Amino acid sequence: MQHADAFHERPLPLFDEAEAVAPLARGDRLPSYIQDHRKRLRARFMEGGAAAMPDYELLELLLFRAIPRQDVKPLARRLMDAFGDLGRVLSASPEQLMAVQGVGEAVMVELKIAEAAAHRIARAKVMQRPVVSSWDALLDYCHTTMAHRETEQFRILFLDRKNVLIADEEQAKGTVDHVPVYPREVVKRALALNASALILVHNHPSGDPTPSDSDIAMTAQIADACGTLGIVLHDHLIVGKSTELSFRQAGYL
DSSP states (O other), rough: OOOOOGGGGOOOSSSSSSGGOOOTTTTOOHHHHHHHHHHHHHHHHHHHHHHGOOOHHHHHHHHHHHTTSOOHHHHHHHHHHHSHHHHHHSOOOHHHHHHHHOOHHHHHHHHHHHHHHHHHHHHHHTTTTTGGGHHHHHHHHHHHTTTTSSSEEEEEEOOOOOOEEEEEEEEEEEEEEEEOOOOHHHHHHHHTTOOHHHHHHHHTOOOOOOOOOHHHHHHHHHHHHHTTTOOOOEEEEEEOOEEEEEEEHHTOO
């Protein structure tokens, strides 16, 4: 199991602490080297997009709006050191973010807005669309919303008779290695939505999507409950940090 303590085993800092610059007084102008740096980053983003930039530079771009009058490179370094990558920075809780030196409410809110926007965009690509034709987008959505969470989350994707995704709901939250799921509640909600099929999704914060014995047993119980009422359980996806496991493809269903 991967614990939060593992995040402290990181490479050397991206920037020197000596680069830290005190906030400017109101009315002061940004030093030219900071202005030029911001201009270069924005230009590189517009020319090459996100693919042309490492995570810490994208994070700097997000911080520009929240901290308009200060060098944000040292804060970007601290956030990357604290959480490991951009995805984990954005998915960190407000309390975790505020615990990082230099993060105030403005920074925290800006980062949570960026996370919410990423989730909304990914979700829009899969809702009200046939799952078969948007499977890659569905996997991207699951990774965007769940891969960087530090606790387990169990979601249900509800499909109609044409396998169009009609609802996506969080069923339960859990700990770092367990989430309580009740088959009766799953089926009850499917009936309420008039769903004909389901896809179960949950994450493994350890990063390893290998199913546990309890994952396999719980899936079998839900499959039995669904079968009794004529509801199809298409799949159960376990989302790891960089990949996912399909119960259907792995032979568990």
